[in-house]
Amino acid sequence: MTTTPAVLHLDAVSKSFGSNHAVRGVSLSIRSGEVIGLIGENGAGKSTLLKILSGNYRHDEGTIAVNGREVQFRGPADALRAGIGVVHQEQSLFTNLTVAENIEVNTPIGRGGINRLGLYNWRRLYADAAKALDLIGSHLNPRTRVSDLSFVDRQMVEIARAIRVSASSDTTPLVILDEPTAILERTETEILEREISKLRNIGSVIFVSHRLDEVMRICDRVVVMRDGELIADRRVDDVTEDELFRLMVGRETHAAVQSRRSIEPASSPVISIHDITKAGAYADVSINAYPGRILAILGTSGSGRESVARAIFGAESFDSGSISIAGYSGRHLSIKKAVALGVGYVPAERKTEGMVGEMPADQNIALTHPGSAVIGPFELPRRRLALARMWFEKLDIRPREPEHMLQDFSGGNQQKVVLAKWLNSSQLKALVLDHPLRGLDPGAGETVKAQIRSVCDDGTAVILIPDTIEEALDIADDIVVMRDGRISGVYDLGHDNPATLDLLERML
Amino acid sequence: MVHKVLAEQVAGGMNTTAIRIRESGIERRARFRGLAEPLSLLAALVVLIGVFSLFNERFLTASNLQNVLTQSAIPLIVAVGATLVILLGSIDLSVEGVMGATGMTWILLSANSRGGADLGPWAWVIALGVALVLGVASGLIFTALKVPSFIVTLGMWYIGLGIATMLYGTDLLPRLEDEALSGWTSRITLGLPNSFWVALLVIGLGILVLRSTRIGRVTLAIGNSETIVRSAGLPAFRVKVAVFAIAAVLSGLGGILATVQLDIGSPTVGSGVLFIVIPAVVIGGTHLGGGKGGILRTVLGVFLLTILNNGLILSGVESSYQSAVTGVILVAAIVFAAWSQRDRLRVAK
Numbered sequence: 110m111t112t113t114p115a116v117l118h119l120d121a122v123s124k125s126f127g128s129n130h131a132v133r134g135v136s137l138s139i140r141s142g143e144v145i146g147l148i149g150e151n152g153a154g155k156s157t158l159l160k161i162l163s164g165n166y167r168h169d170e171g172t173i174a175v176n177g178r179e180v181q182f183r184g185p186a187d188a189l190r191a192g193i194g195v196v197h198q199e200q201s202l203f204t205n206l207t208v209a210e211n212i213e214v215n216t217p218i219g220r221g222g223i224n225r226l227g228l229y230n231w232r233r234l235y236a237d238a239a240k241a242l243d244l245i246g247s248h249l250n251p252r253t254r255v256s257d258l259s260f261v262d263r264q265m266v267e268i269a270r271a272i273r274v275s276a277s278s279d280t281t282p283l284v285i286l287d288e289p290t291a292i293l294e295r296t297e298t299e300i301l302e303r304e305i306s307k308l309r310n311i312g313s314v315i316f317v318s319h320r321l322d323e324v325m326r327i328c329d330r331v332v333v334m335r336d337g338e339l340i341a342d343r344r345v346d347d348v349t350e351d352e353l354f355r356l357m358v359g360r361e362t363h364a365a366v367q368s369r370r371s372i373e374p375a376s377s378p379v380i381s382i383h384d385i386t387k388a389g390a391y392a393d394v395s396i397n398a399y400p401g402r403i404l405a406i407l408g409t410s411g412s413g414r415e416s417v418a419r420a421i422f423g424a425e426s427f428d429s430g431s432i433s434i435a436g437y438s439g440r441h442l443s444i445k446k447a448v449a450l451g452v453g454y455v456p457a458e459r460k461t462e463g464m465v466g467e468m469p470a471d472q473n474i475a476l477t478h479p480g481s482a483v484i485g486p487f488e489l490p491r492r493r494l495a496l497a498r499m500w501f502e503k504l505d506i507r508p509r510e511p512e513h514m515l516q517d518f519s520g521g522n523q524q525k526v527v528l529a530k531w532l533n534s535s536q537l538k539a540l541v542l543d544h545p546l547r548g549l550d551p552g553a554g555e556t557v558k559a560q561i562r563s564v565c566d567d568g569t570a571v572i573l574i575p576d577t578i579e580e581a582l583d584i585a586d587d588i589v590v591m592r593d594g595r596i597s598g599v600y601d602l603g604h605d606n607p608a609t610l611d612l613l614e615r616m617l
Numbered sequence: 618m619v620h621k622v623l624a625e626q627v628a629g630g631m632n633t634t635a636i637r638i639r640e641s642g643i644e645r646r647a648r649f650r651g652l653a654e655p656l657s658l659l660a661a662l663v664v665l666i667g668v669f670s671l672f673n674e675r676f677l678t679a680s681n682l683q684n685v686l687t688q689s690a691i692p693l694i695v696a697v698g699a700t701l702v703i704l705l706g707s708i709d710l711s712v713e714g715v716m717g718a719t720g721m722t723w724i725l726l727s728a729n730s731r732g733g734a735d736l737g738p739w740a741w742v743i744a745l746g747v748a749l750v751l752g753v754a755s756g757l758i759f760t761a762l763k764v765p766s767f768i769v770t771l772g773m774w775y776i777g778l779g780i781a782t783m784l785y786g787t788d789l790l791p792r793l794e795d796e797a798l799s800g801w802t803s804r805i806t807l808g809l810p811n812s813f814w815v816a817l818l819v820i821g822l823g824i825l826v827l828r829s830t831r832i833g834r835v836t837l838a839i840g841n842s843e844t845i846v847r848s849a850g851l852p853a854f855r856v857k858v859a860v861f862a863i864a865a866v867l868s869g870l871g872g873i874l875a876t877v878q879l880d881i882g883s884p885t886v887g888s889g890v891l892f893i894v895i896p897a898v899v900i901g902g903t904h905l906g907g908g909k910g911g912i913l914r915t916v917l918g919v920f921l922l923t924i925l926n927n928g929l930i931l932s933g934v935e936s937s938y939q940s941a942v943t944g945v946i947l948v949a950a951i952v953f954a955a956w957s958q959r960d961r962l963r964v965a966k
Contacts, residue, residue, distance in 0.1 A: 165848060186850030201848060203841040205908040210834065214849055218831065229829040 706907025714777025752865020840907025
């Protein structure tokens with residue numbers, strides 16, 4: 110035990126919204142150079158705790174001390190001044206501005222690249238930003254516009270900003286990373302993990318993640334939150350992944366991997382893609398999706414697999430070839446046509462394409478296929494609510510309040526609502542899932558996965574863009590691997606048993 | 618196991634290179650896209666000038682060009698402010714009202730045919746003060762009460778017009794009786810009309826504010842995402858109010874210059890300016906949603922519209938057709954400008 114005061118010390122911090130106690134009596138101490146993992150299911154209070162630390166929320170009870178001094182954050186600016194930089198779960202960069210400006214955005218007037226008159230000295234600003242990037246080992250050009258960066262590079266910019274902000278105060282910087290890897294491809298994640306590990310040389314880190322293996326690799330200590338309380342604080346050496354999972358969900362162990370009894374392909378596919386090509390994205394892609402089977406498309410971020418998935422749903426056009434869905438075949442597939450033919454699509458960009466946040470959850474569910482909730486042009490709110498209640502029960506969507514705005518639900522529960530929107534169709538023939546488990550905690554992930562299986566068993570064809578190879582091997586019946594816009598491997602898991610390494614080789 | 622880890626490490630390395638190569642391509646293309654838009658605008662301007670000079674020999678004369686510059690000066694000054702407001706993702710429709718109120722205040726406090734006090738330079742200060750008050754009012758109502766800027770400034774337009782009409786009263790037109798100022802705007806200094814020199818100064822200051830001050834940079838940031846601006850602890854509130862204030866003061870300056878040009882005070886001195894300014898900003902390529910664009914592009918947009926207007930008159934297009942023709946060209950130009958801004962599901966709002 111060291112005698113230096115903790116960089117950050119929380120004592121019995123609480124915060125409630127109405128009757129909902131989001132954070133209850135959380136006490137936590139972080140020393141300089143420590144990397145702390147913070148895990149918990151969606152809705153466990155992690156986000157609220159982070160928002161208190163970033164100055165976005167004010168806590169009701171308890172004290173927060175930075176370097177032994179008690180602090181009161183009245184806004185995000187106060188937290189920054191105290192040396193706490195946050196990399197939020199949602200990207201929080203100005204995409205229209207350069208890397209340098211994003212990093213230097215909080216530079217006060219009279220310091221760094223901004224003179225006392227408030228005028229910017231761009232050369233100085235670029236140099237300072239380059240220094241901040243250098244500190245975390247990134248070689249990005251500070252003059253690049255953020256909209257032209259990949260996700261992993263954007264995360265690096267966010268980290269550089271958080272470090273820069275906190276380094277300008279006189280305390281050891283504390284960087285909070287809120288699920289920085291949730292939206293990244295596997296390979297990108299590894300790059301980021303490596304960089305995060307290096308941060309301990311500069312300051313302390315709180316690392317929030319759903320991926321337990323990742324937490325075990327990166328962190329020194331792991332704290333677990335459940336129902337707003339901090340229920341465990343363990344050194345990674347003294348704990349196993351299974352134990353963490355159990356602490357987190359309160360259930361015994363990982364749900365046993367169900368052995369799939371693969372249904373043999375039916376005589377005719379629901380979706381048949383024949384040699385579709387789109388210049389610059391993919392070429393000569395042929396895929397058949399059969400009812401009752403899950404087909405996973407693997408590939409890296411440049412493989413074109415997302416574009417293919419979007420083409421099936423009519424959301425992106427293609428140059429040549431044909432897609433036939435349930436007997437209909439045409440070159441000009443539109444979303445409207447695809448939906449009418451019984452195709453559902455769960456987009457990767459949930460917030461912008463999958464849901465209407467400012468609308469209650471029940472209305473979201475009844476949006477595309479209202480079923481019994483409408484008669485002609487008239488909506489029947491009570492039936493709609495009953496319908497929503499049924500889905501909330503079936504998919505375990507929490508809290509059980511379908512009349513609340515969808516944006517107020519946590520990510521995993523939002524995803525379940527998006528899924529329910531399509532499942533509500535009486536004639537769902539195929540479901541296209543673009544990263545359906547992205548950003549979900551293991552518990553929510555299990556429910557969504559189970560639901561995907563059950564939809565599939567009901568005779569729907571599922572086309573899945575998984576986050577990881579493991580996810581594909583776990584859930585799929587067929588695997589198609591894409592590389593640089595072309596199919597590089599096809600497996601029927603009923604007969605073939607590809608190793609992760611084989612799949613990986615075909616991806617790269 | 619070792620095998621797998623090794624492969625993933627190799628994979629990671631290879632993939633990074635692939636990403637980097639692809640990215641440098643994206644970067645190059647992005648830079649080209651950034652340049653292509655203003656260049657195509659410049660090309661359109663050249664074509665327009667070419668066509669008009671073919672139709673009419675008087676078009677490409679020094680005196681007509683000076684005429685065009687005089688005509689463009691006031692819209693340019695106002696458009697600098699409008700660009701800032703649109704970069705926020707908001708809009709300022711109060712332009713003509715603010716111009717009227719400021720112009721009337723100014724002429725009644727200067728040497729005019731109705732007599733009254735001649736406050737000289739103080740008339741400028743007070744008149745621009747009126748503009749500032751109107752702008753701050755718009756900004757505060759918009760920001761503090763969270764009323765859409767569209768509605769707030771629409772109201773402010775009529776408030777300004779109302780103030781101007783009250784000042785105008787039922788008396789005779791106030792005529793400017795200042796020898797030195799009469800016709801000052803179109804007088805030529807160093808080859809350019811005086812009002813155009815003022816416009817150049819305003820454009821220069823506008824570019825400085827946008828490129829190199831906190832107000833300008835936060836304006837661009839707000840246009841991108843106000844949520845992020847707030848959570849980063851940046852002064853979103855102050856900047857928004859300041860931008861509306863700047864825009865109103867520039868409208869006011871335009872109003873005074875328009876009054877000088879007209880030689881008489883009139884509540885409707887700004888009539889028609891809004892219809893040049895907003896389309897000019899959009900044609901210039903500044904996104905109506907905010908965050909992207911700039912002042913130089915707007916300058917090109919104003920020139921394009923002023924030259925179009927001037928050329929149509931010189932080419933003898935009947936005035937009854939003129940507004941329809943201008944309207945058609947405007948809509949076409951905006952469709953062209955907005956084409957590249959659609960998102961991937963082609964949603965337009």
